[in-house]
Amino acid sequence: MAKELKELTPRSVSYSQWYQDLVIKADLAENSAVRGCMVIKPYGYAIWEKMQRYLDDMFKETGHVNAYFPLFIPKSFLSKEADHVEGFAKECAVVTHYRLKNSPDGSGVVVDPEAKLEEELIVRPTSETIIWNTYKNWIQSYRDLPILCNQWANVVRWEMRTRLFLRTAEFLWQEGHTAHATQEEAVAEARQMLEVYAKFAEEFMAVPVHKGVKSESERFAGAVDTYTIEAMMQDGKALQSGTSHFLGQNFAKAFDVTFASKEGKLDYVWATSWGVSTRLMGALIMTHSDDNGLVLPPKLAPFQVVIVPIYRSQEQLAQIDEKVVGIVAKLKALGVSVKYDNSDNKKPGWKFAEYELKGVPVRLAMGGRDLENNTVEVARRDTLTKETVTCDNIENYIKDLLVEIQKNIYQKAYDFREKTTQKVETYAEFKEKIEEGGFILAHWDGTAETEALIKEETKATIRCIPLEGDKTPGVCMVTGKPSVQRVLFARAY
Known part of the structure; x- marks a missing residue:
């Protein structure tokens, strides 16, 4: 077994350490030079990209469009909605100066005291305030509604006790902010987005979730109601995995966003906001993975199939290469993402361990005997079982197998949740x-x-x-x- 797996702490010994080990050893992320912030590595970011792609498609199918709003928020904006500022005040990073200068003693750079901002800027913990200040300029009448905007962005909430993906000072997310003419439309929007999140969690992440409303003390700061999806991790702890907020008219009143109704009356706009973050990566890891490493649902795996050749000579490798080229083409034609790893710097056993650690759903191995028999060895990551399968119609066999693995991973998580x-x-x-x-x-x-x-x-x-x-x-x-x-x-x- 590869050294990486030997050093993976078993869940039964320390679930927390197992998680930390797995995130690092599976090349998902690592701690950065900035305390509390992380570097998302290419393999981890590939999973996040797939999450983004599917979610973005789902948002657009429900009529939403993407926009981008400033990273910096004037401090006075946060003072306009009392509950909102109270909820985020202790987590805000504040920009006070706009320039550095060389230190007089030559030791480096210092903040230039002459470059103090007239008004401090907050690095966005969330964007309701800057967006509703903007919406004031966009909305005059009912004809301007609804506004259905989403943005993909980073936010900062100053955390002292951090854990990769689950809680970091800076994280990536999406935040939807919508404006409506009626309360009924806004509530329907908040409920609709809760359903979108639940569908994504269950159908793509293979994570079963409970849908519900937060109690008053657990609501988002400034919300009238917060809807949530809640997932269960293998250590028996819950993880909030997505929230959708009905904001009432609170932010419209705070920023004086009014519109003329069809009847010609002025009224305040009704609002929602909703978001999921890279915390979903933590949910994915902790719901499915095991002591051998990641277990990824096929729909979110960076590549769904890896093929590893086992050969005794370069001549035999050339024959396997020729055979595998056809298999790869057939799999890609069916929309299956596949990697053929014929690199010669690592032995097959090392590759098997690496791809098991990284959670690749299906591994194919082809050796000399397989060439003779027109077969390939198929290994499933979810069950760790193997079987030898004919190469005839292998592409459809694999496509069906990926569907089966997706269902099996979900069912295993669902059964665990029900049992606990x-x-x-x-x-x-x-x-x-x-x-x-x-x-x-x-x-x-x-x-x-x-x-x-x-x-x-x-x-x-x-x-x-x-x-x-x-x-x-x-x-x-x-x-x-x-x-x-x-x-x-x-x-x-």
């Missing part, structure tokens, strides 16, 4: 079960006080109030007061 989801009736039972990890469905009286008590005593939070499933009323497990429905609890990242 429990209903409880009493607080004592809740305290016991939360130690086992997973989701817990329990009744809650709807008060922030009870929610805060549970969080303080158990470190569990309300992940969401589910939109689907059991809506049977009951009594709160803590206070015994009436409860409208069970809510979803878990400890979370």
